[in-house]
Amino acid sequence: MxxxxxxxxxxxxxxxxxxxxxxxxxxxxxxxxxxxxxxxxxxxxxxxxxxxxxxxxxxxxxxxxxxxxxxxxxxxxxxxxxxxxxxxxxxxxxxxxxxxxxxxxxxxxxxxxxxxxxxxxxERHLPFPGWTLPGVVGAGGAQAMLKSDLVLPGRRVVVAGSGPLLLAVASSLAAAGARVPAVVEAAGYLRYARRPAALAADPRKLAEGAAHLAALLRHHVRLLTRSAVTAAHGTDRVEAVTVTRLGPDWRPLPGTARRLPCDALAVGHGLxxxxxxxxxxxxxxxxxxxxxxxxxxxxxxxxxxxxxxxxxxxxxxxxxxxxxxxxxxxxxxxxxxxxxxxxxSPALRRRRARLRAFADAMTAVHAPGPGWTGWLPDATEVCRCEEVTAGRVRAAVRDLGARDARTVKLLTRAGMGWCQGRTCGQAVARLTAPDGRPAAPERRPFAVPVTLGTLAALDDTPHGKEPR
Structure with a gap:
């Protein structure tokens, strides 16, 4: 038309x-x-x-x-x-x-x-044993539950992963009445000190971080850096998590694992x-x-x-x-x-450049290290929609010659579920890439799932309004 x-x-x-x-x-x-x-x-x-x-x-x-x-x-x-x-x-x-x-x-x-x-x-999700248990939610998902429905994911909530969102989520949960035993951050905050120019570019962001840290102190929340939740435990629901110290490349350090009891886990590794x-x-x-x-x-x-x-x-x-x-x-x-x-607006351009400089430094500090796959046994499901395990992904690479996430998808169905790889895509790509750095996203014909009926009705679709 x-x-x-x-x-x-x-x-x-x-x-x-x-x-x-x-x-x-x-x-x-x-x-x-x-x-x-x-x-x-x-x-x-x-x-x-x-x-x-x-x-x-x-x-x-x-x-x-x-x-x-x-x-x-x-x-x-x-x-x-x-x-x-x-x-x-x-x-x-x-x-x-x-x-x-x-x-x-x-x-x-x-x-x-x-x-x-x-x-x-x-959100970026890096899987671990037990991440499919009820009570394990995304860090952003926990914040959404609180903002939209004023609902807590649990009464005793561990917050884990990497990135500044964790501090905001933990302080919000604690202020809403949840007990937060710990914030488990895989990166080390001292790495920010290596980028003084970027930090000085956005002092307001530093003030926000300091405010969140002060809120955690008031609510007696422990901050565990260079650590990760490497397993969640429970039967009908998460009952505890294993927290393990990490090396510089995020590889779990032997002999450092300990359990923390909880009834919910909010976990996310950035966006x-x-x-x-x-x-x-x-x-x-x-x-x-x-x-x-x-x-x-x-x-x-x-x-x-x-x-x-x-x-x-x-x-x-x-x-x-x-x-x-x-x-x-x-x-x-x-x-x-x-x-x-x-x-x-030169002033607006300069403001954007300052904010981007700080964001780039923040992104580098919290970038996942290649050693995170060390907490991922073969039996752990990576793609929850299609129930594809890490072992099957590794076998596709090792035994079948897959060299990219698209080939792994064709061989294992990882990423073919309703989420179209938005949950598992990053993990599959990192397991597939030889250096742990995913390849650029491929061009797809559709950005979201669409029915055949919708495609068939295209010629009859009015412009700018719903068809009658």
């Missing part, structure tokens, strides 16, 4: 977290018409997650609704974007699905002159930029200091595909303030490309 340029919006933004909201608000102020698509029911992303309706909480953050309520911004919640394509007229067509199992999945098509990706990031949609479009990526891949952007935050910009965690995990700055910068760049007056 051809689309007239007069039917198109100026800008389609995918993702309504801080970066997407900042971009939408800026673009609207500059006079652009915006369609903001997001998979979540309400804006804000993971970091500004809303409490569930009906809970007695404080008023919502008004900044989250500023872009949503602007008359030039059309907000489409619960819309899962699975692909986008540029037509002969130069317009982008964004394909999404909406609806649920109750009333069926419905295709939606939005056209726009420019496309901005603010797709965020997801992985969400680049699935961008790579379907052919956008190039760059390797970050922790071995993940983020989108490669120019000074105006445009990707290597002309007409596609990106902002926030998909360009590299750097936190909320960097995402807000990048959303504004990208929207200004889009406006200039579309012929609207939009002044450059």
């Amino acid at each position: 051809p689309t007239s340029p007069s039917d198109a919006r100026d800008l389609a933004i995918v993702g309504a977290g801080p970066a997407g909201l900042s971009a939408a608000a800026t673009a609207a102020r500059l006079g652009l018409t915006v369609t903001l698509l997001d998979a979540a029911p309400r804006p804000g992303g993971q970091i500004r997650r809303h409490p569930a309706p009906g809970l007695r909480t404080g008023p919502p953050d008004p900044s989250l609704r500023r872009a949503q309520l602007h008359p030039l911004v059309r907000h489409l919640p619960r819309h899962h974007v699975w692909s986008a394509a540029r037509g002969e007229t130069g317009l982008w067509t964004v394909h999404a699905v909406t609806g649920d199992d109750g009333d069926g999945e419905r295709p939606v098509r939005v056209t726009a002159r420019a496309l901005l990706l603010a797709t965020g990031a997801h 992985v930029p969400q680049t699935d949609l961008a790579t379907t479009l052919g956008c190039a990526t760059r390797r970050t200091a922790d071995g993940t891949f983020a989108l490669l952007l120019d000074d105006d935050l445009e990707t290597t595909v002309r007409g596609v910009w990106a902002a926030g965690e998909s360009a590299g995990v750097a936190g909320e303030r960097a995402a807000l700055a990048e959303g504004e910068l990208a929207a200004r760049a889009v406006a200039r490309r579309l012929g609207r007056p939009a002044a450059l």
Whole structure:
């Protein structure tokens, strides 16, 4: 179905977290018409997650609704974007699905002159024996439970993994009434001292870290650095975890294991930029200091595909303030490309550079060491969806000649489940790579699972609204 340029919006933004909201608000102020698509029911992303309706909480953050309520911004919640394509007229067509199992999945098509990706990031999981037990949740998942439903994952919660998110999660859980026996951090915080320039670039971040540490002290939470949870124990639910000291490469040190009783474990090893949609479009990526891949952007935050910009965690995990700055910068760049007056902001560029410098240092400090596979016996499930063990992955590499995660997937089905490798992908890739450094993400035809019925209905999908 051809689309007239007069039917198109100026800008389609995918993702309504801080970066997407900042971009939408800026673009609207500059006079652009915006369609903001997001998979979540309400804006804000993971970091500004809303409490569930009906809970007695404080008023919502008004900044989250500023872009949503602007008359030039059309907000489409619960819309899962699975692909986008540029037509002969130069317009982008964004394909999404909406609806649920109750009333069926419905295709939606939005056209726009420019496309901005603010797709965020997801948690990185490094498996260990017992990580599939009930009561073991992601660190971000534990925070989401608390923010959305005011629910604790348990009464005695060990927080483990690596990255600054652990301190925030532990202090939030403790403030909400959970007993947190320990925060188990695989990295060593003294490594920050090797990067004084980056630390000085963002003193506010240091103050946030100090505040979280002070909160842990008030709640008598132990901080165990250069250590990891290498096993979880229990029958119907996690009852204890094994904590082991790590060497410089994250290899478990013999004779250092000890048990900590708990009824929940919140564990996460940092965040992985969400680049699935961008790579379907052919956008190039760059390797970050922790071995993940983020989108490669120019000074105006445009990707290597002309007409596609990106902002926030998909360009590299750097936190909320960097995402807000990048959303504004990208929207200004889009406006200039579309012929609207939009002044450059050198101060905003400098702020973004400072925040990115600190984020790069943080990423390097908490990068997983190659020795983490030393806590992964062959019998441990790596892909939970398809019940693929570490032993099967290793056998595919050792005996069948697999040299990349895609080949391992074909040989073992690891990553073929509903999550499409978002949970196990990093672990499988690191087990497969000879040096423990995963290869760049492959280009896929679809960014999220989509039904054959949705594909069949494409020709009948109205532009910008749900089909009747």
